Amino acid sequence: MANLTCGIGSLQACALRVTRLLADGSIDAANAQGTYVTDAFIEFSYTPELADGDSFEQKSATGRVCKRATFPDQLTGLDVSLQLCDLDAELLEILGVFPAVIDDGTDTIGAVFGGGTDTTCASVITSPVALEVWTLAWSCNAQDGTNPYIRYTFPFLEWSLSADAYTITNDLAFITINGVARPNQNWPVTGRSDGASNGDYSNQLGGYELDVACPTTACGYTATP
16 A cells, blocks of 8 residues: 655645535535535634543642542634635635625626625524645645645535724735534535546535646636536
């Protein structure tokens, strides 16, 4: 068995793909607007959520520690963050950040932030999505010739605007959204038409694997592969 990841590093980003999920985590495969592929993002990060491990210590009557047990922290989830270059209303909609895009009949021209009154119950909506990020697979001083990309897969994410998401000032503006990753038992192992997954991420928070191709970015929704 060969270790194909030996000597491979991850460099820069090539593309990010968002895929709509149904409530049970399965892919909304019949949706003609179920996917968005973009390279207009500044940064994607993920941080482990950890539950502190227990620690026990017992001293004898003489003051000597006679029993001690410590257990490691446990991974309970991932906090994720995404900074976007563009005010792309369709991308923000598919991420579940805004309830809807404003449409003049044929063209997407903006987005709404959601209701803030008592009658709306909530100011934002959340809908689960999967997210994949491709980077260059770097070997020594060049992109790897056999598996030129690394794909990071997060099979179930829910997003919301951060508290300091957007400021209008004398500078270039960007939007920051935050989210949480959870396991997804219904993420497919194989069978995607673009050959996207050979690894098993079902019931996993995420992972990465070598890949032979990176999807083509486009401005606007695309059909779910």
